[in-house]
Amino acid sequence: MRHKILAFILVCLVVARRLDFASPGLAATIAWIVVGAFACVVGALVLARILVRVPRWVGVCLCALVLILGAKSVPHRQESKLNLYIWSAYLAPDTLPEFEKRHGVKVSFDTYDSNEAILAKLQAGNVDYDLVVPSDYMVEILIRENLLAELDKGALKNLKNIDPAFLDKPYDPGNRYSVPYFWGTTGFGYRKDKVPGVIDSWKVLWDPKYRDRITMLDDMRENFSAALHSLGYSSNTTSTAEIQQAKELLMKQKPLLKSYNSGNFHEMLLSGDAWLVQGFNGQVAKAMKENPNIGYCLPKEGCTISFDNLCIPRNAPHRELALLFMDYVMEAEVAAKLVNACYYSTPNRECVPQVSAHIRENSAIFPARENLAHTELIHDVGRAVEAYDAAWTEIKSR
Amino acid sequence: MSQRHSRSSWKAALLDPALGWLLAFFLAPIAVMLVISFARRGTYGGIEWVFGVGNYVRALAPDYLTIYVRTVLMAAATTLICLVMAYPAAYYIALKADPKWRSFYLLLAVVPFWTSFLIRTYAWILLLRTEGLINTMLVGMGLVSEPLKLLYCDSAVLMGLVYGELPFMILPLYSALSRLDTGLLEAAEDLGASPAQAFWTVTVPLTLPGIIVGTVFVFIPSLGAFVTPDLLGGSKSIMIGNRVQDLFASVRDQPFGAAISFLLTLIVLTMLVGAMRVKGRTDSLHGSTI
Structure with missing residues (x-):
């Protein structure tokens, strides 16, 4: 009988892990896994106690075991791995591989389709994103909610490539927490x-x-x-x-x-x-x-x-790496590749000569400055x- | 006696995993929601723990009443159409079809679930839109001169809801009809009832529990639908589910969203209790259960 119960617990854990893969990184899933498996096991134990007389301590041990395994089953990300949380279709094909090669690290990324998703995840805590890309008003909220880390500008050599017209915006005066990525x-x-x-x-x-x-x-x-x-x-x-x-x-x-x-x-x-x-x-x-x-x-x-901005969450595990990545995407060549792939407007003025001509001449992506007066x-x-x-x-x- | 007792508690223990699950993930969240629904929105979208009934007063504003009425009407229409369409189908599968093919027909009813509902809804958009397959064909064959307005209207939403919920009506009706004692129909015939009379006085009352279960299965999900009105209705005439989604996701007014959700839960619960009462009465009348 006992091995059947163990098998049952195992199944619970497998199911729990699958749940976690369905929405990785979400703190809530941890609760899902632990509480869910716990509820199942308590049920199974009650059943078992009635079927065969299992001593109480076995039950207690099993419950503890499930709690520990449940907590452990949440995948821990490896060290020296950058975790990016970014809008979908916001990267060029070789943006990440190039960075991985250059610094000998791994980069993984999740995507979202609303700013509110970033807020919800960062508020829930317990997620290990190193870099997020919120829009202007959300940067304002994240700063107010004390969820962002202040940037070490000394590490951002390529900040000079950014057009000053796109810096020092009211949502983050002095760009203490954010640098623009696309607008x-x-x-x-x-x-x-x-x-x-x-x-x-x-x-x-x-x-x-x-x-x-x-x-x-x-x-x-x-x-x-x-x-x-x-x-x-x-x-x-x-x-x-x-x-x-x-x-x-x-x-x-x-x-x-x-x-x-x-x-x-x-x-x-x-x-x-x-x-x-x-x-x-x-x-x-x-x-x-x-x-x-x-x-x-x-x-x-x-x-x-609107501006989408690179920001580092306050509890990011790999801040140095995140800063390196920020500086990397502000390089003229990398920024140009991003524009060529994503078709969004860039705040990076140094990259413009390297952008394909048909994009550079597209007034939707590169509008005349005077047309922005009323935005x-x-x-x-x-x-x-x-x-x-x-x-x-x-x-x-x- | 003690044998009996231990057997029934053994059976009750089978419920435990499900009960634990429901307790943790259904009742607890509802309790949390109830508490939040009396709080109010913080200036920047958090929850301010100032309690009052303001959210419930807001939820009774005329605009919301319009939305409730539309939602209930939409769900009721969906249920009715599903019932009218599903009854003959279930009747055929349960009583008329070759038993060899019975499980195949039932399988057909469930096949749509193998694909995500979202993807199937997008497929409908491709079919129904102005430059879509149906309109292109109709115009190409010269049947209509202008493309018809098939998408982004209430009838598109209704169509989508019926399409999504139909299997949930067929299955309980099939279950009720397959246990119908056909001897009773023969008896009715022998006593001089016309087929129509036999249907209305014997078949329908005996399958009433199935009708009630199907109605509950279809009505409740339709009440909370938000994907269909959003995608097929073009988000123009929203249902209450859209409002709740909006309040949580974009307005970030969680207390108000919670209040509306709770009202919806309350309505559903009242209806469920009512349906169970009716079903209980018919069950005891006919001695059948589902």
Whole structure:
């Protein structure tokens, strides 16, 4: 009988380890494994005590064993291994192999698709990421939550390659905790063959002619950013009256929309399902490469600009290595390869000559500096988020 | 007596792993959620331990009532369509099909589960979109001049929900129908009942427990659906599941999200208790259990 119980425990552990592989690095999985296996074993023991008279101490020992094994089964990462937590499609094919070769270390990486995922993981603690890539407003929050380590600027020789225009931003004055990796804008992509005329304003996304061919991002703040900018307001307003006006505008737009779409708007542009899509420049630029009839507009009224930044979590196990990696991706050659592979805008001015000509000439990726005059960062608006949320609920509930 | 007692406790022990699991991962989180739902959102998305019923008051605002009504209507419509579509299928598999093929037909009902629901939903998008397979074909054959609006509307969401939930209706109905005593149908016929009469007065009442279980299996997941309204509905007419997801993931208002989730749980529990009561009554009437 006992070997059957042992086999059962073994199965529990195997299942637990599989769970961990499904979402590696998550502190919660540790709890999952230990508590789950524990619950199963306690159940099995009760069963066993009834079937055969197992002495109580055997039960206690088994429980302890499971707890210890459970804790140990959480894979410990090796030393001298850099753990990266980064947006998907944010690395060039040889970025990591080259770094591994140069420093004789291993690099592993996980990806995420929302800033909130970084916050949740770092808040949960017990994850050993050495480098994360949060956006501007999330850097602000992470600093406030005391989750980031201050950078040793002495180790960042290549910081000089970064255009000063992209440093010292309000979310991290003096770049004490972050250096910019990529930046981007949220304008809209359009089909030149379907939407004629001069396209330079958000207004066209409210044109009834294009009913059912327009999509907006499924993102509260980006929707309000478009509406508030068209009204001439700041996208970070905390004025209830201005939020209300923006809400009215978005309500008016809703019947014209095909869908709210944050995932594959660029594909809808390519397939011709949608002709006007609010979206991020990088994704639209990828579509532009495949179809020359696709254009990208930075609206004259203004739009969102965002920065994704390299940061080191406060409890990162390999800070030195993380700094080395930061400095490495700021090298002109490495940065150029990143742009060539990812199609996002780079803050690295030294790398521009090495970027492929067709990307350099793409105005979605390298917009003229004067077109950025009206762009605005999204900030955390504190309590006002409730007014935004109420308005957004009203829009979405109709 | 003691023999009997030890046997039943032996059986109860079988429940232990599942009970432990539910206790740790179902009841405990619900308790945590209940506590959080009375707190309030910290300025930057944390939880501020200031207790009040503000979240529940907010959850009763007119916008939310609209969303609740839509959600319940959507789930009810899904359940009804599933029932109407699944009953004949289950009837055929259980009573009319060649017994040799029975398990094959049942297998067909479960085959969709071999692929992730998300991937199957994306496949629907490829079929239904304006420049998708169905519209291209219809326009190409000259049946319609303009592509039809098949995607990003309520009917697309309904279609997706029915598609996803249908097997959960077929299986309990099959189980109920396969244990139907066909002798009773013959008796009804002998006593002069028409086939329709026999169906409504014998078959349906006897399979009522299966109908109730299927209804519960379909209605509850539809109530909490969020992937389908998001992908097939274009996130335009949201259901309550989308709101909860939004509140946790992007607004980071966990207390309010918890309050709404808890209300939803409460509604589901009330319905479950009601369904179990009805089922219990019919069980004792007909002496059948599922």
